[in-house]
Amino acid sequence: MHAPRTTTAALASLTCALALSACSGGGSAAKAPQEVKLTTTTPAAGKPLDSVTWNLTTGEPTTLDPARVGDYSPSTVGSNLCEPLVRLKADYSYKPGLATSWHRPDSRTLVLELRKGVTFWNGRPMTSKDVVASLLRQRDPATQAVTPQAFTAVSTIKATGKHQVTVRFKASDQLFVKYLIGGFGQVSEASYLRKAGKAYGTAKGGLMCTGPFELTRWESGESITAVRNDAYWDTSLRPKAKKLTFKFITDQSTLTSALLSGQIDGSYEIPSTTARALRDSKAGHLYYGPSAQTAYLYPTSGASPLADRRIARALSLVLxxxxxxxxxYDGAAQKLKTVIPSMVWKNSKAADVYAKAYDRLPAVPAVDLAGARKLVGEAAPKQRTISIAMPAGDQQSLQTLTFLQAGAKKIGLKVDIRQLQPTQMSSLFYDPSVRKGLDATVVVGYVEIPDPVTYAELFTAPGSPLNxxxxxNPKVTSLLERAKAAESVEENAKLFGQAQALYSDELPIVPLACPYERVFLNKRLSGAPASFAYINMPWAAHLGGTGEGSS
Structure with a gap:
């Protein structure tokens, strides 16, 4: 994970200001937050564009291989290049993509009917062999795929026709189709995959997909360039922009200047400090959208003081x-009872079932120092210093931990903030050795799949790499497994709600906030989705000109 940088002097000043606010309850001296209005899309625009320069605020991707894409930057680029079998919509519902339809002859069989007339960038037709190769390579440990859990119940995946793929399961799995909306379901050409080998998705190995834009150049450390696919099958979504250039500006002041000057046309994941400078700018428009992201604290091992639910609860009570x-967050966030935002399920047919289960969870706690001290006393931790990791220079994480640090001090706990460099922070999630000497980390996680079971399993399933x-808790595991197998969406939601009530009470996770999506568009652009669904949508294909400024 790449993190924005800032100067030591700026951080010191910011830390003092926030510590004062946390201790006194006073407001920030910064510009007061404006009223935030959420929208899933920006106004439609139909004019052609010669080129668009877009920024990746979390830095340069390490890979664009769909099987290994699991972070902001690679997903932002890759969602316009490689297409999934099922397409995510801006409201987090989904519809057919490279698969025109699917059906289940029985509870353990899924048949995918593939779209005909689709070609890869090299002009070769997409067939069921390409789909099978794209899916099965993720089962090979050598691929290092980021979604191995999607294969938990899969028995076989076979081509059963030139444009048909049949998946058979060891047990009913109703979530498999939903996994197909992301990198897991993106299709690459089988012959190109074999030829590229381990280099697939890198600057050297390239890609071969069917999406609305074609990867043409990757200059490491400088930029990634993609051009319009004029043979794109979806005539309603053929791009209006001829060329996309992605830049990797992570420094917030540099990004602000580049957006205000028009050097950069737009960006998702706009930091709060940049948003404050942009929101009244005449250079463009800052939009806020619903999000599937959550910021939370998570213990790095069972030996962490934070692994004691009472300590986690105490820290929650001082925040x-x-x-x-x-x-x-400059007002652009909401409080959450859990780590799964409502956007994940609000457009489900069982949204009311999910909503009632969420409403039954305990309320987000108010500040209660007396209650927090009591919990610390009951826990009586031998270790009273809690080392918490965060990405170096990430101002939002630093500000959050500064608030927490001030509150923890009042209840006899010390928060030691550890800033890790981007490669360390990324490795922390996969390499246990990096977590040694750390007690917790700030996580800004997001739920890619429009079903909360997929995220809940990451923390609760025995053997999960994030557990x-x-x-x-065998009961939680059973409820989630039954939810995955449930043929009724209402039954799925009911079972998940029962599991959520249990693990939310037992897991020592401290939900902090659900930050809204922030996207900035230069005044000459519009049309892009404003919600977090962009992460798995061909968002750039929606971009068009407004007629303001140059094209």
């Missing part, structure tokens, strides 16, 4: 979330 959202505290 003034209203002040956090006002000062850190760092070795959480075990």
């Amino acid at each position: 003034d979330r209203d002040a956090l959202i006002r000062n850190v 760092w505290i070795n959480y075990r």
Whole structure:
């Protein structure tokens, strides 16, 4: 994970200001947050564009291989290049993509009917062999795929016709189709995959996909360039922009200047400090959209003081979330009872079932120092210093931990903030050795799949690579497994709600906030989705000119 950088002097000044706010309850001296209005899309625009320069605020991707894409930057680029079998919509619902339809002859069989007339960038037709190769390579440990859990119940995946693929399961799995909306379901040409080998998705190995833009150049450390696919099968979504250039500006002041000057046309994941400078700018428009992201604290091992639910609860009780959202997120966030935002399920046919289960969870706690001290006393931790990792230079994480640090001090705990460099922070999630000497980390996670079961399993399933505290509750595991197998969406939601009530009470996770999506578009652009669904959508194909400025 790449993180924005800032100067030491700026951080010191910011830390003092936030510590004062956290201790006194006073507001920030910064510009007051404006009223935030959410929208899933920006106004439609139909004029052609010669080129668009877009920024990746989390830095240069390490790969664009769909099987290995699991972070902001690679997904932002890759979603316009490689297409999935099922397409995500801006409201987090989904529809046919490279698969025109699917059906289940029985509970353990899924038949995918593929779209005919689709070609790869090299002009070769997409067939079922390409789909099977794209899916099965992710089962090979050598691929290092980021979604191995999608294969939990899969028995076989076979081409059963030139444009048909049949998936057979060991047990009913109703979530498999939803996994197909992301990198897991993106299709690459089989022969190109074999030829590129381990280099697939790199600057050297390239890609071969069917999407609306074609990767043409990757200059490491400088930029990634893609051009319009004039033979794109979806005539309603053929890009209006001839060329996309992606830049990797992670420094917030540099990004602000580049957006204000027009050097950069747009960006998702606009940091709060940049948003404050942009929101009244005449250079373009800052949009806020619903999000599937959550910021939270998570213990790095079962030996961490934070692994004790009472310590986690105590830290939750010292955190003034209203002040956090006002000062850190500039008002562009909401409080959450859990780590799964409502956007994930709000457009489900069972949205009311999910909503009722969420409403039954305990309320987000108000600041309660007396209650927090009591919990610390009951826990009586031998270790009173809690080392928390964060990406070096990430101002929002630093500000959040500064708030927490001030509150923790009042209840006899010390928060030691550890800033890790981007490669270390990324490795922390996969390499246990990096987590040694750390007690917790700030996580800004997001739920890619429009079903909360997929995210809940990451923390609760025995053997999951993110179950760092070795959480075990057979009832939770059973409920989630039954939810995955449920043929009724209402039954799926009901079972998930029962599991959520249990693990939310037992897991030592401290939800902080759900930050809204922030996207900035130069005044000459419009049409891009404003919601977090962009992460798995061909968002750039929606871009068009407004007639303002040059094209």
